[in-house]
Amino acid sequence: MEQNLPLWLIPLLPLAGAAWNGLCGKRYPERAVGAIAVGAVALSFLVTLVSVLTLGDVPRLETAGAWIAAAELEIPFNFYLDPLSAVMALVVTGVGLLIHIYAAGYMTSEGGYYRFFAYMNLFLFFMLTLVLAGNYLLLFVGWEGVGLCSYLLIGFYFRKNDAADAGKKAFLVTRIGDFGFLIALLLVYWTFGSLNFAQVLPAAAGFAVESGAAGPLTVICLLLLMGAAGKSAQVPLYVWLPDAMLGPTPVSALIHAATMVTAGVYIIARSAPLYVHAPDALFVVALVGGVTALYAATIGVVQNDIKRILAYSTISQIGYMVMACGVAAFSAAIFHLVTHAFFKALLFLGAGSVIHAMHGEQDIRNMGGLKQHLPRTYWTFLAACLALAALPPFAGFFSKDLILWEAYASPYGGVWLWLLGIVTAGISSFYIFRLFFLTFHGVPKEADSLHGAQHHPHESPPIMTWPLIALAALSVGGGWMGSSFLFGESDPQSSPWSRFIAPAFALAAIPGAEAAAYSKDTEHLFMVLSVIVSLAGIGIAYLFYQVRPALADDFQQRFRKLHEVVLNKYYVDEGYRFVVVRPTVWLSTEFFWKAMDVIAIDGSIQRAALQTSRLGGALRRMQSGNVRSYAGWVMLGAILLLGFLVSWVA
Numbered sequence: 001m002e003q004n005l006p007l008w009l010i011p012l013l014p015l016a017g018a019a020w021n022g023l024c025g026k027r028y029p030e031r032a033v034g035a036i037a038v039g040a041v042a043l044s045f046l047v048t049l050v051s052v053l054t055l056g057d058v059p060r061l062e063t064a065g066a067w068i069a070a071a072e073l074e075i076p077f078n079f080y081l082d083p084l085s086a087v088m089a090l091v092v093t094g095v096g097l098l099i100h101i102y103a104a105g106y107m108t109s110e111g112g113y114y115r116f117f118a119y120m121n122l123f124l125f126f127m128l129t130l131v132l133a134g135n136y137l138l139l140f141v142g143w144e145g146v147g148l149c150s151y152l153l154i155g156f157y158f159r160k161n162d163a164a165d166a167g168k169k170a171f172l173v174t175r176i177g178d179f180g181f182l183i184a185l186l187l188v189y190w191t192f193g194s195l196n197f198a199q200v201l202p203a204a205a206g207f208a209v210e211s212g213a214a215g216p217l218t219v220i221c222l223l224l225l226m227g228a229a230g231k232s233a234q235v236p237l238y239v240w241l242p243d244a245m246l247g248p249t250p251v252s253a254l255i256h257a258a259t260m261v262t263a264g265v266y267i268i269a270r271s272a273p274l275y276v277h278a279p280d281a282l283f284v285v286a287l288v289g290g291v292t293a294l295y296a297a298t299i300g301v302v303q304n305d306i307k308r309i310l311a312y313s314t315i316s317q318i319g320y321m322v323m324a325c326g327v328a329a330f331s332a333a334i335f336h337l338v339t340h341a342f343f344k345a346l347l348f349l350g351a352g353s354v355i356h357a358m359h360g361e362q363d364i365r366n367m368g369g370l371k372q373h374l375p376r377t378y379w380t381f382l383a384a385c386l387a388l389a390a391l392p393p394f395a396g397f398f399s400k401d402l403i404l405w406e407a408y409a410s411p412y413g414g415v416w417l418w419l420l421g422i423v424t425a426g427i428s429s430f431y432i433f434r435l436f437f438l439t440f441h442g443v444p445k446e447a448d449s450l451h452g453a454q455h456h457p458h459e460s461p462p463i464m465t466w467p468l469i470a471l472a473a474l475s476v477g478g479g480w481m482g483s484s485f486l487f488g489e490s491d492p493q494s495s496p497w498s499r500f501i502a503p504a505f506a507l508a509a510i511p512g513a514e515a516a517a518y519s520k521d522t523e524h525l526f527m528v529l530s531v532i533v534s535l536a537g538i539g540i541a542y543l544f545y546q547v548r549p550a551l552a553d554d555f556q557q558r559f560r561k562l563h564e565v566v567l568n569k570y571y572v573d574e575g576y577r578f579v580v581v582r583p584t585v586w587l588s589t590e591f592f593w594k595a596m597d598v599i600a601i602d603g604s605i606q607r608a609a610l611q612t613s614r615l616g617g618a619l620r621r622m623q624s625g626n627v628r629s630y631a632g633w634v635m636l637g638a639i640l641l642l643g644f645l646v647s648w649v650a
Contacts, residue, residue, distance in 0.1 A: 004054070005047050007079035008064045010089060011128035013044040018121035025114025034104035037117035041100050041124060045093035052086040057503070061134055061198060068137070075195055078134030084504035087334060088131035088266055091341045095258040096124050098467040102349050103250035105463035106356065110248060116156060120254065123149035127259040131266060136185050136195040139267070143181065143231070146260045147174050153255070154247040166243040173240040177230020181267075184223035191216045197270070204273040205507040210280070217274050221281035224271055225288065232264025232318045235292045239573055241315055245307040249352030252307055256314040257345035262337050265321045269330045272508035276328055282412050286326025290420040293319030295570075297427040301434070302567045305362050306351045309435050313388065314344060316424060320403055323421065327413040328510055329406030331501045335482050336399035342478045343387035343396055346471035347432075350381035353464060354439060357457035364435055369444030373457040376465045378440050380472035385436050387475040389429040389534045395479030400425060401527050402482060408526065411510055418526075422533055429537025437545040 017040025025033045051060075059082035068075040081089075100120060107116055126145025133139035148171075155167025185195065192200045210218050228234065233241035241261070245252055255261060268275065268285065275282050293316045300312035317340050324333035355362055357374055371378045387394035390401065404425075407417040459465065482497040544552040556563050565571070 014121040015125040022118035080134035102467040153251040163246040166246040170240040174230040177227045180223040180226025218278040228264030242311045253348035289322030300431040327410035332402040339395035339399040342474040343384040346384040353377040353460040364438040368442040371440040380468040383472040398479035398482040426533040426537040429534040433541035
């Protein structure tokens with residue numbers, strides 16, 4: 001390969017795969033469809049890898065052509081590669097490739113094979129457009145594109161009403177956030193006179209810090225947060241993500257690990273120079289992230305659907321990333337985004353392997369004892385659980401530890417954010433090992449509830465387990481690059497990861513703030529506390545679901561009211577249905593449909609038609625068939641015409 005492969009090749013290759021499978025895939029066997037889809041993503045990953053390896057100290061900006069040129073507004077098709085977009089592109093194509101390989105085996109008996117891979121490739125095209133865009137408007141095109149593809153993939157089983165409704169729910173809820181994003185773009189252009197990152201970000205770094213009354217940067221940042229909350233499923237726009245589990249499992253892995261939900265974190269990190277000059281907006285970001293992390297984790301504790309537990313886990317972990325952005329720890333946020341992509345993709349694909357083995361069963365209460373039947377899934381799933389629980393030396397430990405330290409030490413952080421993070425860590429360890437113990441340990445429950453027969457769980461084929469092994473390796477060692485201790489350093493900011501990503505945030509230095517004095521002993525103390533809390537969560541899960549299962553039932557009965565509230569997700573969906581959905585439906589049916597459409601529009605047309613009909617009925621009587629009558633009418637008409645002409649001439 002040449003050293004300077006064009007950046008537009010990276011998104012173009014998945015687009016070509018989507019076009020081929022969408023237009024021609026129905027005529028070819030599944031093996032050919034899968035090969036095209038996987039091959040397109042593999043080539044995109046190789047081009048990304050070469051581009052990242054040849055990236056120098058200066059960001060790479062390529063213009064593929066003109067796009068919009070009106071008066072002073074000039075927006076080209078330009079692609080931007082710096083350490084931030086490089087990391088994102090590697091995650092999207094690398095993890096996306098493993099998910100595509102897995103899906104090639106998983107989707108063989110699901111129907112719509114060519115359509116599925118056309119959507120998947122198209123999803124990656126839009127996500128790569130989003131992360132490689134050199135301006136906000138092209139980024140917005142990718143942003144809207146992933147929203148469209150999420151609708152198509154979540155509602156892939158469109159014959160099922162629940163799946164179709166979930167796709168519509170995802171599309172509509174994220175549109176709310178997208179409205180804020182679009183207004184933010186207008187304000188960016190109004191403030192900076194450009195939408196290109198090369199002009200906007202350096203200009204933002206030169207602004208004064210906004211304090212007191214909200215200035216333009218604060219408003220822009222809050223509107224961008226609104227868009228991020230929609231795409232990344234943060235409070236209050238998180239409600240679409242749990243329902244997205246009704247799509248195929250590889251879709252869940254792709255949305256949760258490598259693509260859509262990370263887009264919100266990316267846009268905040270990309271706009272870091274704006275945020276550090278708007279401390280009020282940063283506080284809101286930290287608050288939204290911290291509350292979301294804890295809130296979603298508590299719901300995950302009592303869920304029983306294996307994919308729904310992982311969905312609330314994703315909401316919680318994205319909350320960690322958003323919280324890190326809120327304390328201006330953008331490097332830590334992206335680091336956790338990377339490690340989360342590894343272990344969350346593994347968790348979802350492992351869940352898919354379990355569901356495959358259990359013939360579609362997803363309730364963990366109907367599982368148990370699967371360790372002996374699914375040895376490769378078991379050990380790889382365990383690696384992902386330990387990474388999510390943030391135990392050393394697994395990947396999640398290094399990134400979560402860095403976020404917790406930054407939440408405490410950052411000028412925008414504080415003890416309260418650290419406490420939110422540490423409590424969430426303990427709850428996360430509990431719910432993921434509750435899932436693990438109930439699924440793989442205990443007494444096997446092999447009765448097929450649908451058919452009343454006995455089925456025997458079996459390991460997935462190699463095409464599905466090899467991606468699990470690769471992701472398990474990344475879940476174990478993928479976080480070591482963020483450890484300064486492994487490389488003979490003490491300050492967390494001196495790790496290889498921090499040195500690599502630092503140029504992307506060179507313009508995001510906190511104005512007027514001195515670097516916090518680093519205390520090695522304090523950081524080590526926090527690290528030990530984090531591990532103790534995680535181990536405590538695992539220990540409680542082991543006690544409740546392995547040693548004394550009756551304790552869990554007793555605890556549930558003792559706090560029955562609280563359990564019911566949390567099990568029903570604090571009735572937030574019901575609240576939205578009462579406050580938003582029902583009034584909207586009433587307004588659309590009773591006013592806009594019945595009053596405006598039926599009565600005003602249709603009624604006026606029908607009244608006009610009725611009067612026309614009556615006039616036609618009256619005129620019809622003139623057509624009697626009597627020749628003498630016709631002659632009389634002709635005579636009368638002639639007399640009237642003659643009278644008119646005489647009066648007009650006179």
